[in-house]
Amino acid sequence: MKILIINGPNLNLLGKREPDIYGRQSFSDYYQSLKQHFKNHQIDCYQTNHEGAIIDKLQEADGEYDAVVLNPAAYTHTSIAIADSIKAITIPVVEVHISDIKQRENFRQHSFITPVALHTIMGQGLKGYQTAIQYLIDNL
Numbered sequence: 507m508k509i510l511i512i513n514g515p516n517l518n519l520l521g522k523r524e525p526d527i528y529g530r531q532s533f534s535d536y537y538q539s540l541k542q543h544f545k546n547h548q549i550d551c552y553q554t555n556h557e558g559a560i561i562d563k564l565q566e567a568d569g570e571y572d573a574v575v576l577n578p579a580a581y582t583h584t585s586i587a588i589a590d591s592i593k594a595i596t597i598p599v600v601e602v603h604i605s606d607i608k609q610r611e612n613f614r615q616h617s618f619i620t621p622v623a624l625h626t627i628m629g630q631g632l633k634g635y636q637t638a639i640q641y642l643i644d645n646l
Contacts, residue, residue: 572642
């Protein structure tokens with residue numbers, strides 16, 4: 507399979523930002539182990555702090571990749587535009603959150619992405635990305 511991971515705002519700060527919530531490992535370090543774990547699949551990664559860039563990348567991925575693993579970060583709770591983009595593309599999207607957003611502040615508990623995603627994984631730390639990829643491999 508060919509899978510694109512899209513990470514949203516501030517996920518470039520993993521390992522530094524609120525390590526009690528998000529852990530101490532950088533995503534780039536984790537990504538290397540993830541690629542090794544799924545060495546028979548192509549796993550690409552893209553990170554941006556900009557909402558429109560996420561939308562552009564989702565649209566570009568359509569037909570180029572078999573699926574997307576998306577951690578929209580704070581845009582989870584605000585972006586109807588990203589949700590609309592997911593509805594408009596033909597490839598499946600699995601939503602991932604490092605923390606369990608249902609156990610966080612009230613404003614973080616609602617996701618505009620969940621209703622349009624194939625599946626949602628939260629609260630597993632960085633391992634949630636591995637779970638998401640395995641879910642796609644097992645179910646597509």
